[in-house]
Amino acid sequence: MIFEGAYKRNERLLLGALGLLIFAVFWESVVRLGYLNPITASSPSRIAQAFASQWHNGAILKNSRIFLFELTVGFTLAFIVGVTLGIAMGVNRLVEYAADPFVWLIYASPTIAFYPLLMIWIGFGSATVITVTFLLTFVSIVVNTMAGVHAAEPQMIRVLKVFGGKPIDIILKVIIPASLPLMLAGVRIGLSRAFLGVILGEMFSSNAGFGYDIAYYAGQLQTATVFVSIIILIVIGTIINLLFTAVEARLFAWKAR
Amino acid sequence: MAQLEVKDLSLSYPGSRSGSTFLALDKVNVSIEKGEFVTIVGPSGCGKSTLLMLVAALLRPTSGAVQLNQKDVTKPGPDRALVFQDFALLPWRTVIKNVELGLELKKVPSAQRRKEALKYLDMVELGKFCNHYPHQLSGGMRQRVGIARALSVDPEVLLMDEPFGALDAQIRQVMGLELLRIWERERKTIIFVTHDIDEAVYLGDRVLVMSASPGRVIQEVKISLPRPRDLSLRNKAEFTAYRETIWNLLEKQVQANGAWRQDSALS
Ligand SMILES: Nc1ncnc2c1ncn2[C@@H]1O[C@H](COP(=O)(O)OP(=O)(O)OP(=O)(O)O)[C@@H](O)[C@H]1O
Ligand SMILES: [Mg+2]
Numbered sequence: 001m002i003f004e005g006a007y008k009r010n011e012r013l014l015l016g017a018l019g020l021l022i023f024a025v026f027w028e029s030v031v032r033l034g035y036l037n038p039i040t041a042s043s044p045s046r047i048a049q050a051f052a053s054q055w056h057n058g059a060i061l062k063n064s065r066i067f068l069f070e071l072t073v074g075f076t077l078a079f080i081v082g083v084t085l086g087i088a089m090g091v092n093r094l095v096e097y098a099a100d101p102f103v104w105l106i107y108a109s110p111t112i113a114f115y116p117l118l119m120i121w122i123g124f125g126s127a128t129v130i131t132v133t134f135l136l137t138f139v140s141i142v143v144n145t146m147a148g149v150h151a152a153e154p155q156m157i158r159v160l161k162v163f164g165g166k167p168i169d170i171i172l173k174v175i176i177p178a179s180l181p182l183m184l185a186g187v188r189i190g191l192s193r194a195f196l197g198v199i200l201g202e203m204f205s206s207n208a209g210f211g212y213d214i215a216y217y218a219g220q221l222q223t224a225t226v227f228v229s230i231i232i233l234i235v236i237g238t239i240i241n242l243l244f245t246a247v248e249a250r251l252f253a254w255k256a257r
Numbered sequence: 258m259a260q261l262e263v264k265d266l267s268l269s270y271p272g273s274r275s276g277s278t279f280l281a282l283d284k285v286n287v288s289i290e291k292g293e294f295v296t297i298v299g300p301s302g303c304g305k306s307t308l309l310m311l312v313a314a315l316l317r318p319t320s321g322a323v324q325l326n327q328k329d330v331t332k333p334g335p336d337r338a339l340v341f342q343d344f345a346l347l348p349w350r351t352v353i354k355n356v357e358l359g360l361e362l363k364k365v366p367s368a369q370r371r372k373e374a375l376k377y378l379d380m381v382e383l384g385k386f387c388n389h390y391p392h393q394l395s396g397g398m399r400q401r402v403g404i405a406r407a408l409s410v411d412p413e414v415l416l417m418d419e420p421f422g423a424l425d426a427q428i429r430q431v432m433g434l435e436l437l438r439i440w441e442r443e444r445k446t447i448i449f450v451t452h453d454i455d456e457a458v459y460l461g462d463r464v465l466v467m468s469a470s471p472g473r474v475i476q477e478v479k480i481s482l483p484r485p486r487d488l489s490l491r492n493k494a495e496f497t498a499y500r501e502t503i504w505n506l507l508e509k510q511v512q513a514n515g516a517w518r519q520d521s522a523l524s
Contacts (some may be wrong), residue, residue, distance in 0.1 A: 155341070155343065155345045156345065156347060158315050158341075158345070159341070159345045159347070159358070160358075160362070161315060161333040162313055162315065162333050162335075162337075162338065162339045163333075163335050163338070163358060163359040163362045163363075163406075163410060164333065164334045164335045164359075164362050164363065165362050169362060173347070173358070173361075174347070177347070177349045178349075180349075253390070254348055254349040254350070254351075254390045254391075254392070255348075255392070
C-alpha cells in the first residue's frame with residue numbers, strides 16, 4: 001500500500017529510469033556479444049571506468065569549472081546587453097531603426113564561421129569562447145525582448161499615466177513585467193545557444209574544457225572518455241533547465257492556466 | 258468659480274481611410290463645481306469615454322480645452338483619477354498591489370501604502386481577496402478593485418467610466434449607495450458615466466444628456482432630490498418624472514442614430 005502510493009507519486013521518474021536502464025543493458029549486451037566494436041561504440045561499463053579515471057585525475061572538475069565560467073560570463077553579458085538593448089529598441093523607434101541591421105546581421109550570420117577570425121583578433125582561449133557565446137546568445141534575447149515590449153498593452157500604459165507615472169515607472173512597472181514571458185522565452189533559446197557556443201568554442205579555439213577533451217579524445221579513438229564529457233554536459237544542461245523552469249513557475253504565478 | 262471647465266472641446270480620431278478623420282466630440286461645454294456629482298448618459302459610441310479620457314488628459318483635444326482650477330490640463334495626474342470601463346488591472350499584480358499602484362507612484366511609504374490600500378479594499382468588500390490575482394476574480398470584483406485603486410490616491414476629481422457596468426443589479430445598488438456615502442463624506446467631485454438612467458438620476462446632482470455621435474451635450478437636467486438619498490427614492494413621483502424626461506431626450510437620439518443598449522431599454 002505504502003509502496004503503491006510512493007510509486008504513483010514518482011511514476012514518471014521511475015519509468016523514465018527504467019527505460020534508461022534497459023537501454024544501458026542493451027548497449028552493454030550488444031557490445032559484449034560482439035555485434036558492435038567496443039573501440040568505436042564504447043559501452044556503459046567502459047564509460048564508468050573512464051569516468052572513474054577522469055574523476056581521479058581531476059579533469060572533470062577542472063573542465064566543469066572552465067565550462068561554467070565561460071557559460072556564465074558569456075551568458076550574463078549577453079543577458080545584460082540583450083535585455084537593455086531589447087527594451088531600448090522596443091520603447092524607442094529611433095534606437096530600433098539604428099540597431100536593427102546589426103541585430104539581424106548577427107542573427108542571420110553563421111557565427112561559428114567567425115571563429116578563425118576571432119582567434120586572430122582575440123587569441124586562443126576563454127576570451128574567444130566567451131565572445132562567440134555572447135554573439136550567439138544576445139541576439140535571441142534582443143529580438144524576443146523587443147517583441148515582448150511591443151506586446152505590452154496600451155491600456156496598461158494608460159493606467160500608469162493616469163496615476164502620474166513617469167516614463168521610467170512605465171518601463172519598470174508595465175513594460176518589463178509585460179514583456180517578461182517573451183523575454184524569458186528568448187533567454188531560454190539564448191541559453192541553449194550559449195551552451196553550444198561554449199562547446200564549439202572549446203573545440204576550435206581552446207586547449208582546455210569539455211569541448212577540447214571531446215575533440216581530443218575522439219581523435220585518440222578513446223570513445224568512452226568522449227562519452228564521459230557528453231554525459232556530464234547533459235547533466236549540467238538538465239540542471240540548468242530545471243532551475244529555469246522553477247524560476248519561470250515562480251515568476252508567472254499570475255498567469256491564468 | 259467652477260472647479261472643472263470643459264470649453265468648446267472637440268476631438269477627432271484618425272479615420273478608417275488614411276487622411277480622413279472621425280469626429281467623436283463636437284464642441285462640448287461643461288462646467289462643474291467643486292464637490293458636485295455629475296452623471297453622464299448618452300447612446301453607445303457617443304463619446305462618453307472619450308470625454309473622460311480628455312479630462313484625464315490621456316488624449317489631446319483637437320480644439321478647445323479642459324481647465325482644472327482655472328489652469329489648463331495638459332498631462333495626466335493623480336488629481337484626476339480614472340476608473341476604467343474595462344478595469345485595466347495589471348494582471349501580474351495581486352489585488353492589493355494593484356490598489357497600491359497609485360500610492361506607489363505618489364511615493365507613499367510601503368507600510369502606509371498597505372494600510373491605505375486595505376482600507377479601500379475593505380470599503381469595496383474585497384479585503385479577503387487582497388492576495389488574489391485579477392484572473393481569479395469575477396468581472397464585478399475586478400471593477401471594484403479599479404474603484405478602490407482610484408479612491409486610494411485621494412483625487413480632487415474622480416472620473417468613473419461605467420464603474421458598475423459589470424455588476425449585477427443587486428451589488429450595483431449597494432455600490433451606488435456606498436459611493437454616495439463615500440462622496441458625502443469626502444466631498445470629491447465626481448463625473449460618472451452610466452447607461453442606466455435610474456442610476457444617473459439617483460446618484461447625480463446633474464445629469465448631462467449627450468447626443469448620438471458626434472457627441473455634444475444636448476441638455477443638462479438638474480436633479481433637485483433631497484440628500485442623503487436612499488433606495489426608497491425610486492418610487493417617488495419626482496424621480497419618475499426625471500427618468501421620463503431623460504428617457505424622452507435619449508429616445509430621440511437613439512432614433513436619430515441607432516442602437517440604445519438592450520439592458521437599459523428594458524429598465
Ligand atoms: N482610438 C480610436 N480610434 C478611432 N475611433 C475611436 C477610437 N476610440 C473611440 N473611437 C470612436 O469614437 C466614438 C466614441 O467612442 P467612445 O468610446 O468615447 O464612446 P462611448 O460613449 O464611451 O461608448 P460606450 O457607451 O459604448 O462605452 C465611437 O464611435 C468610436 O468608434
Ligand atoms: Mg465608453
